[in-house]
């Protein structure tokens with residue numbers, strides 16, 4: 152059953168601030184931020200949207216078309232040399248090619264620094280290489296939780312070339328779920344419970360419907376920053 156209650160919640164700001172479940176620090180200094188644009192989040196209940204809201208952000212228009220161009224110029228030559236992978240039936244990702252990069256040109260580095268400054272607390276040790284995932288138009292990402300061995304509490308991703316829908320489902324209770332509309336040029340951030348206790352997936356084109364509206368999936372490139380595990384705060 153793919154039916155959501157379709158609660159598009161517009162929340163009042165003060166209630167977004169909560170405590171970190173692991174360190175109990177208050178939102179004010181733990182990097183928890185209110186939802187930038189709650190209309191991009193649809194949940195199985197209003198209560199879930201309220202509860203998870205502080206740990207899920209989607210910022211529309213985080214980069215410009217020109218900045219997307221800077222990423223494409225830097226990434227396309229390397230990506231084009233690879234083939235999309237379709238054949239591993241047990242892979243979490245279908246129809247993709249990927250790369251990672253430590254050193255970036257000036258334009259991209261500046262954008263990535265902007266991502267880091269909004270997603271991570273200053274001084275939080277980050278995974279050195281930035282992850283680049285190129286999903287074919289027919290590609291999709293199955294539900295999974297990022298390795299707790301290699302990644303910390305926060306995942307921040309830019310969406311290039313296509314809108315898409317990211318679905319979060321509670322690992323031990325599939326009735327709890329959120330759909331995030333990730334528009335082209337947006338930045339999403341998953342933190343804490345949203346990152347540890349919910350699977351995330353990117354829906355395939357046929358299933359890409361948000362709040363009753365078809366969201367066509369084109370080829371999509373995501374550029375993902377992560378922090379290292381075992382560090383606190385965040």
Ligand SMILES: O=C(O)CCC(=O)C(=O)O
Pocket residue numbers: 284292297308351353373375
């Ligand atoms: O493409 C994305 O934004 C998410 C990718 C992802 O979930 C992963 O690589 O673990």
Ligand SMILES: [Fe+2]
Pocket residue numbers: 171172173174175176181383384385
């Ligand atoms: Fe914490």
Ligand SMILES: [Mn+2]
Pocket residue numbers: 295296297351
């Ligand atoms: Mn993931």
